[in-house]
Amino acid sequence: MNTEKVATHIISWLKDYAEKAKVKGFVIGVSGGIDSALTSTLCAKTGFPTLCVEMPIHQAQSHVTRAEEHIKQLKERFNNVSEVRVDLTGTYEGLKKMVPQISATPKEELSLANTRARLRMTTLYYFAGLHSYVVAGTGNKVEDFGVGFYTKYGDGGVDLSPIADLMKSEVYALAAYLKVPNAIQTAQPTDGLFGDDRTDEDQIGASYDELEWAMQMQDAGKNENEFSGRNQEVFKIYEKMHHSNQHKMLPIPVCEIPKELK
Incomplete structure (x- = not known):
C-alpha cells in the first residue's frame, strides 16, 4: 500500500x-x-x-x-x-x-x-x-x-x-x-466495553491478521474443507461471525406492501 x-x-x-x-x-x-x-x-x-x-x-x-x-x-x-x-x-x-x-x-x-x-x-x-x-x-x-x-x-x-x-x-x-x-x-x-482487560482477540477467538486472511479466502471463494488445523478453525470463526452479523452490514429490511393491497 x-x-x-x-x-x-x-x-x-x-x-x-x-x-x-x-x-x-x-x-x-x-x-x-x-x-x-x-x-x-x-x-x-x-x-x-x-x-x-x-x-x-x-x-x-x-x-x-x-x-x-x-x-x-x-x-x-x-x-x-x-x-x-x-x-x-x-x-x-x-x-x-x-x-x-x-x-x-x-x-x-x-x-x-x-x-x-x-x-x-x-x-x-x-x-x-x-x-x-x-x-x-x-x-x-x-x-x-x-x-x-x-x-x-x-x-x-x-x-x-x-x-x-x-x-x-x-x-x-x-x-x-x-x-x-x-x-x-x-x-x-x-x-x-467490558471494564476489564479482555482484548478483541479474546472476544473473537482470532487475531486481526488471521481474520484478514480468512476474509481474503472467503472473497476468493474458498470453503472450510479446503483448510485444516488452525486455518480451518479461523475460517470457521470468520464465517460464523460474518453470517450471524449480516443484520449489521445489510440495509434494514423494509416490508413492502403489494400495490393491490393498498
Whole structure:
C-alpha cells in the first residue's frame, strides 16, 4: 500500500464530503485505540475543525492515558483540533439501576457492553448537532464488513466512514506514517466495553491478521474443507461471525406492501 497516496486520498475525500454537505467539521470518539487515533488524525489534516471526544465509562487507566496522549499530540500538531471529556460512568450506572437486572449472564453482560457504545454514540451526535459537525466512524474493513465486530447504533452509528476500506494491517501502516503515538500503535486492540482487560482477540477467538486472511479466502471463494488445523478453525470463526452479523452490514429490511393491497 502506498501510505502517502492513501492518506492524501482519504483526507481529500473527507474535505470534499464536508464541503459538499456544507458541514463545519468533524467529531470523533477517541478511545486510545489505533482506529480512532488514525481517524482523528486524518480528520485533523483536512483543516476542518475536529472535535475529539473522550467518553470514559469505568475505563481502564491505560486507555485513558493513551487517549489523552494522542489528543495532546494532535492539538500540538494541528490548531484546528479541540477536545471535550464527558464522563458517562454516572449515566451508565443510572441506566443500569432503571432496567431489570439478570444475575450476570453472558447476554446481560453483552447487552450492557453495547449500551456503553450507544451512550457514546448519543453523546457524539449531541456535539455534532451543537456545532454542525458530522460524526466520523472509526471502523475498519475487517470489523465493518468482515465479522461485524461493532455495536449496531453504537460505534456503528456514524455519518461517514473514512477507514472502512482499510484492513487492520493497513490501519497500522497508515497510523505509523501519520505518526500516531507509539503507545497506541503497540497496544493490544480492545473495544474497552467490558471494564476489564479482555482484548478483541479474546472476544473473537482470532487475531486481526488471521481474520484478514480468512476474509481474503472467503472473497476468493474458498470453503472450510479446503483448510485444516488452525486455518480451518479461523475460517470457521470468520464465517460464523460474518453470517450471524449480516443484520449489521445489510440495509434494514423494509416490508413492502403489494400495490393491490393498498
